[in-house]
Amino acid sequence: MKKYFFAACFATTVAASQLLAQGDPKATEVWSPVPKIVTPGKTAADAPSDANVLFDGTSLDKWVSTNDNTKPAEWLVKKGIMTVNKKAGNIQTKQSFTDYQLHLEWRIPKNITGEGQVRGNSGLFLASTGAGDLGYEIQILDCYNNTTYVNGQTGSVYKQAIPLANACKQTGEWQTYDIIWTAPRFNIDGSLKSAARVTVIHNGVLLQNNIELKGETTYIGAPSYKAHGASPIKLQSHGDPSEPISFRNIWVREL
Ligand code: MG
Secondary structure (H helix, E strand, C coil), rough: CCCHHHHHHHHHHHHHHHHCCCCCCHHHHHCCCCCCCCCCCCCCCCCCCCCCCEEECCCCEEEEEECCCEECCEEEEEEEEEECCCCCCCCCECCCCCCCCEEEEEEECCCCCCCCCCCEEEEEEEEEEECCCCEEEEEEECCCCCCCCCCHCCCEECCCCCCCCCCCCCCCCEEEEEEEEECCCCCCCCCCCECCEEEEEEEEEEEEEECCCCCCCCCCCCCHHCCCCCCCCCCCCCCCCCCCCCEEEEEEECC
């Protein structure tokens, strides 16, 4: 039996190299592994069939308070959207993630006040590594006709990477983030094995092109890494006095 198997393999290899020698395009066709079937949503914003829907507009069941992750997330859910509750602080997913594709929609209220960083400030932490603002933040801010430091504007990796464009819609409109996150990897001794990478698309416009992160976000000083594993996704309740922002339609596909 084995003899026939090897003979068959040899014949196949010979056949393939003969095809290659003849310049046959079939010689370079690959037929497996076959990619899994994923049924897309009606629009690019809708969750595909294999997505984990983190917020469908009805409840915060998949979220907890960051300050105390045994407590529910106490943001306000109404008419299909969730709105930051500044008194409740940051919220994060119950589940932890490593590498993923994420879709999220956010809206700065039309009546927003303030300027610079004090104008609809929130943030998406791609991996929450602890309470408060620990982790890696993609900035959310009203940057439509609002000037601030460029490594802190919408779509920046906060204080680390300037976005390639300002693609903000008018204040009051819904906006989309589509993000691809590759988590950092660490050696057993805690040293960095490979840096985190992120791609950010805002309203269909590329802002971060698979850039390498220098470490976790810090408000003061240079970013650096400290070892961690799979982590929750976190949304920021910023302490500024401007009106709270809203979110809807959040889904993730683990990679
Ligand atoms: Mg922020």
